[in-house]
Amino acid sequence: MNMTLFRNAFLMLGALLAVVACGGGGGGGSVASGGTGGTGVSSGTVTGFGSVFVNGVEFDTQTGSVTLDGSSGPDEATDSHRGLKVGMVVKVDGEFDDDGIHGAATEIEYEDNLEGPVDSITDIDATTKQAVVLGQTVILDKNRTNFEKTTFDTLVVGNVIEVSGLTDADGNIRATYVEMKAVSFVSGTTEMEVKGTIKSLDTGAKTFQINALTVDYASADTGDLSGGIPANGQFVEVKGTSFGAGGELIATKVEPEDDGLGVADADEAEIEGYVTAFTSSSQFTVGNQPVETTGSTVFEGGMAGDIAVGRKLEVEGSLGGGILTATKIEFED
16 A cells, blocks of 8 residues: 555544544644634644644634645535645644534644755664755654655655744754655756745845845845845745855745744634743743743643643633633644
């Protein structure tokens, strides 16, 4: 049996068993942890279908819209999965049912982390590799990354890949989904994109960095940025099709991107990710999302004292003023 199909089937079965076994928890719906249902937002990895499972909640996708990297996804009649794949990190806006394990998506948005040629691949151990793509470090896991049109063993330097995953405290993308887009890079033709936070901005040279990647924005469309000018600390998406003589990405467009849940307020909110900043067990950041806990927060798989930079968590609660107040926190491997 094709190993990708086997892994997808296994993940789907696991998601279903988790829902049944936990009676409304699993990776749990936020409503099951004290909510009463209502509108909300969930950001996490697609773990199965029927319609689509994200953070343990099965969202009906029949009537909602699906956007894949800015383009409309197929309808239900064309593709029952609406173009979504296991491992894609998505944001779901919709209604949460009172049972905490069902909901109806009004919109599902998928945006990859990056797309570009593989510069290097280094073996870490028998099941883990480190790839560098557009100056970004990507961690590939044989058992946790879903591969499409390639495999853990056959991916090679020069392949153009699309990567979706969760960013850890070191800025590494821990890939949950990798798809090969082309066997090799063609300058001026191959579309590349990368998302990240601007640093080392040089307005004279018109360059900035996203992690180890230098971006030349001299000829880029920056009209969607505030004042049309990049700024250090901005979270952006950069697009281009070629490199400069020094290996810098020649940007054709630089535009702002949501760096959290995309909304400031929501009755129900869920996020999966790594702790990237830590002030205390009652105040920390998951991915780019600020989180607070209270005396009523329920912890599963760990305690408040176990929260630390680098821990992977699923957080459920409500969103107010851009702060996610947790009703439940689940520690993940």
